[in-house]
Amino acid sequence: MREIREILVALAHRFAFREIAFLVGGGATGLALSQREVARVQQLCAYGQRLFDMDAEDYDNPDAAMGANTDTRIADLVEGEFVPRHLVERGRRCRFRQHPHERPRGALLSLYPAYELFLELIAARWERREMMGVIVGAFLAAEYAPLLAWQQVLGHAGDPQEIAKDPAFAGPQSHWGRYDTTKCPHTKPQRSAASRALRVIDEPPPGWRSYLDRQHSIVSHALGICAGECKAPCTVMMALRDGDRVHVTEACQLALAYRSSALIRLRHTAPTGHGFGVPSPAEVTDAWRRTREGIARRGGIGVAAMTDDGFVLPGLPSLFSAIAGHPLRPDTLLHDTASELVRQLDPDELITAPA
Numbered sequence: 001m002r003e004i005r006e007i008l009v010a011l012a013h014r015f016a017f018r019e020i021a022f023l024v025g026g027g028a029t030g031l032a033l034s035q036r037e038v039a040r041v042q043q044l045c046a047y048g049q050r051l052f053d054m055d056a057e058d059y060d061n062p063d064a065a066m067g068a069n070t071d072t073r074i075a076d077l078v079e080g081e082f083v084p085r086h087l088v089e090r091g092r093r094c095r096f097r098q099h100p101h102e103r104p105r106g107a108l109l110s111l112y113p114a115y116e117l118f119l120e121l122i123a124a125r126w127e128r129r130e131m132m133g134v135i136v137g138a139f140l141a142a143e144y145a146p147l148l149a150w151q152q153v154l155g156h157a158g159d160p161q162e163i164a165k166d167p168a169f170a171g172p173q174s175h176w177g178r179y180d181t182t183k184c185p186h187t188k189p190q191r192s193a194a195s196r197a198l199r200v201i202d203e204p205p206p207g208w209r210s211y212l213d214r215q216h217s218i219v220s221h222a223l224g225i226c227a228g229e230c231k232a233p234c235t236v237m238m239a240l241r242d243g244d245r246v247h248v249t250e251a252c253q254l255a256l257a258y259r260s261s262a263l264i265r266l267r268h269t270a271p272t273g274h275g276f277g278v279p280s281p282a283e284v285t286d287a288w289r290r291t292r293e294g295i296a297r298r299g300g301i302g303v304a305a306m307t308d309d310g311f312v313l314p315g316l317p318s319l320f321s322a323i324a325g326h327p328l329r330p331d332t333l334l335h336d337t338a339s340e341l342v343r344q345l346d347p348d349e350l351i352t353a354p355a
Contacts, residue, residue: 004031005346012338012345015052015124020341021045021070037344039078044341046070047083051091051334054121054140057098059091084340090333096216100161100201100208108159111148112328115141115320119311119330126312131279132270139267142259143217145323146224149251152325153244158219160197160211168239170198175234183232186222193218227252251323254295254302258319261291288313295319
């Protein structure tokens, strides 16, 4: 029996939530767990897997078994078992709200918790030698990096509700989302996304979710162009104080450089980018070396990429911190979820997150 528990704990250390849910649910472990205890384990496994997969839309649901991609055969039978509130509350901060006026606003108010979770997940995927997961995490961080840069000066992370009532974006002197100007460097898709950001707050929930799925990342890139590349800035930039304008310009130039870097280009050769290869750890390491060296050569805050901060991709947390203008370090939410799972399986064991 002790050996079985040790195997399950080892799997939890590897964040093998799907496997633990299956083994415990099928009774294959032989552990003397009640039906309610098995349900509790499966709920934690479902939530842990959702974190691991970056399936963020349901990070706020304490009934993680609902719609889960893990075995929930016992959790589905037992009422009243949920993921602990303290884990769900932390997950909620990393989630884009799924209704226009939902509260709290989560990642539309602040991207800091989401980026700290990105860092934890990238490190966890690296530990498992799952380079596809590393690349996906790095790519998602690149998609929203301009919004991370703008958050410090806007006071929010690109929330359409705030953009729509901001005269710098919605006023008559703004080029944001307008088709009747030749001065704005935005592409047609960027203008379309920018225009929709001004009105989507009044759309029904399906329209809101469609915007999040298809256009919010384009709005992020459009804001990156506003600060990092526009030669004829409108009120989006000119309404900022001088110090804020300097920060967001340099931060967005850094974000755009990261977005087009060797590390992010690895995605195009992998299945998520319609390629047929998966990079090896050595290839990811080399791409990151070229990325951080290229970014550091730009000078300014880009030198943060060369910081030896002890991360699996050294300097990545420091790069994100430089873009944000705020210190960012890997979260411990995934590790804490696994620790809660271990406490259910073997109270004498603990999982310690990396320092």
